[in-house]
Amino acid sequence: MAIMGIAAFALMGYDKNQAKKHGRRVPEKTLFLVTALFGGLGGVLGMSVFRHKTKHWYFVVFFPLFLVIQVGLIVFLSLKV
Template sequence: MSDQLLPYLEAVYGLVNVGIFILYGFDKMQARREKWRISEKNLLIGSVFGPFGAFLAMQIFRHKTQKMKFSLLVPAIMIIHVILITLLLIKGW
């Protein structure tokens, strides 16, 4: 992969995680107000693309931490991302 492209990919990855963090925070705010919520399915789909933001939001906002599927899937997805990123770095990408 081009060294020129890598900073952009890192920025996009970081922004996606920030976006997912905000999404979880918004859903927590909506839950407190008893208003329209983001579906669990959509939160989990977002977690596939931004697991670090999802995990951090779960801890900071104390949101979805009692839901077994979130407590298991989000850390598992995060571990998969760590493995994939490590493999990419080892291969020189």
């Protein structure tokens, strides 16, 4: 989870930098995939810190939703053990 969070955060920062320089961007599908695969915290923090993708409703809605689901899953699994 930590690795995916760091990856999501780094990808958000890299994509924001590339957007400023008009360089090659990270596909939105990649940002979603990394965030959905236990990178929720990094994706949400990346959106906030870099102020990136905050005007796209699907990022604003789904990135925090991924985080809530991931935290809920971790809590559920930790209580079950």
